[in-house]
Amino acid sequence: MSRISDVICNDHKDLKAYYQRILQAEDEDEQTRWQNMLTWELARHVVGEELVLYPALKKHLQEDAVEDHQKHQMIKxxxxxxxxxxxxxxxxxxxxxxxxxxxAAHVTHEEKIDLTNLEGAISEEESKRLALSFERTKHFVPTRAHPSAPDRPPYQTAIGLITAPLDYLQDLFRKWPEPEETLDHDAPQE
Structure with missing residues (x-):
């Protein structure tokens, strides 16, 4: 079972890989497919961090993640x-x-400072629990950016439960990379 830093860092690697696929795409159709994949993964990742990672940072390190929330808002x-x-x-x-x-700037700070400090402050068991919670959370959050939506629990959770089904419905009509090309086994498919 993975630790919280492992699952978040793996998401970061996947996001970079999807970006590279956009850059290497041979045509606009392929770019669109990878655009949808990058959007899908980044939107879910950002909300997952806001619901799982930031409360853990606040609880275990007494750090308010105001700066991280501001960076996430800019990314959204x-x-x-x-x-x-x-x-x-x-x-x-x-x-x-x-x-x-x-x-990339946000990821560097998060991996080198936030996650390192958090892993040092919690048990391996707690880290694994957070990782599982993060992965589960990503299944229930919106798959598109909604920057005007509330970004703090409980409002974020309530709005996410409303917007996520609409995003999932729209995802059915988007173009996606072939399943064997994606890094995420839960990725939408055409």
Whole structure:
């Protein structure tokens, strides 16, 4: 069973890989498929962190994650713009590049400071419990960015339970990479 830092770092690696697939795509259709995959994973990841990781940081390290929430809000704002763009839009590549640059800075801080400090403050059992909670949470949260939605429990949870089914329904009509190409076995399929 994985620790919380393992599952979050694995998500970070997957996000980077999806971005690389966008950059390496041979045509706009392929870019759209990977755009949907990156959006799907990043939206779920961000909300999962807000619901599981940030409360754990506050509880175990007495750190208010205000700065992390602000960075997440900035990422959600940029993701909302990116997810709305067609791959033939001239803003598509610059927008995803800025989004991923901002995400990279956030990821570096999170992996080197937040997760390291948290793992040092909790037991291995608690870390595994948080990891399981994080993975479960991602199954019930929205799959698109909703930057104007509340970003703190309990309002975030309530709004997520309302918007997630709508996102999942819309996902049925989106284009996705072939299942064998994705890194996430729970990824939507056409």
């Amino acid at each position: 704002d940029k993701l909302a713009v990116f997810q709305s763009l067609r791959s033939d839009d001239p803003r598509f590549m610059p927008t995803v590049a800025v989004l991923m640059d901002d995400l």
